[in-house]
Amino acid sequence: MSDFDRNAQVWGAGRAQQTSAVEMDQGLRSFMLGVYNNMSIGLAITGLMAIGISMLAIAGYSPSGKVTALTPLGQALYLSPxxxxxxxxPLAFIFFFSFKAESMSSSTARAMFFAFAAVMGISLSSIFVVFTGESIAKVFFITAASFAGLSLFGYTTKKSLSGIGSFLIMGLIGLVIASVVNIFLASSALSFAISVIGVLVFAGLTAWDTQRLKEMYLYSDMDSESAAKLSVNGALSLYLNFVNMFQMLLSLFGSKQE
Structure with missing residues (x-):
């Protein structure tokens, strides 16, 4: 009888652990789905805003598809101070998020993220003046496929990516400094190097951020509000990786208007 009771207790404990693991897995899936949903909505807002503003800013095209004239709005956005x-x-929004992230509610953070995505769309609308629409679409799908593979790798790999995190952050800081310097130098060689290194840095950050978000959810004791806020902050991180990787790839493989 005692053996039966002991076996029953072990079986019951194993079942409880199994149930807990299943619930944790379901919670993680729900959390990551929320991250990707927020990110996808942000990208959709950015894309629609960029297309809409470009349509209002561009007044005419040549038969080959080159922009030949801008509207007053286009001249103000792309040619004036x-x-x-x-x-x-967009950079101002990032700084605002950095300083206010802890004090904002999840709903406020989500609203701010979507507002940031709209502002980013206005900023990105200028690519329709420089690159052909076909190459923009092609590079977007290349970026989307690359991002999906990298994020899936970060989610499923058993190898810890924490070791490359500091290296990637240092690379990101270097990219920002080099980009600012190149505004004044206007060096095509430096621009090419920034784009190549940038693709590698943001590819690594995509995998690292995905694993980081997964581990933060699994190993942190968060209530629903904290998890919702982390979902928005995580969406912002992945969104920035996607947009920056897209811009770097566009500068490398995009076809400029002739």
Whole structure:
């Protein structure tokens, strides 16, 4: 009888652990789905805003598809000093997120993220003046496929990617500094190097951020509000990796208007 009781207790404990593991797995899947949903909505807002603004900013095309004239809005956004405000506005949002992330509620953070995505769309609308629509679409799908594979790798790999995190952050800081310097130098060689290194850095960050978010959910004791906030912050991180990788790939493989 005692053996039966002991076996029953072991079986019951194993079942409880199994149930807990199943619930944890379901919670993780739900959490990551929320991250990707927020990110996808942000990308959709950015894309629609970029296309919409470009349609309002461009007044005419040549038979070959080259932009030949801008509307007053286009001239203000791309040729006047206002272009610097448009270029730097997304960076201002990032700094705001960095300082206010802890104090914001998840709903406020989500609203701010979507507002940031809209501002980023305005900033990215200029690519339709420089590159052909066909090459923009091609590079977007290349980026999407690459991002999906890298994020899946980060989610499923058993190898810890924490060791490359600091290296990638240092690479990111170097890219920012080099990009600022190149604004004044306008060096095509430096621009090419920034794009190549940038693709590698943001590819690594995509896998690293995915694993980081997974581990933060699994090993942190969070309530629903904290998990929702992490979902938004995680979506922002992956969104930035996607957008930056897209821009780097576009500068490398995009076809400029002739």
């Amino acid at each position: 206002l272009k610097w405000v448009v270029m730097l506005a």
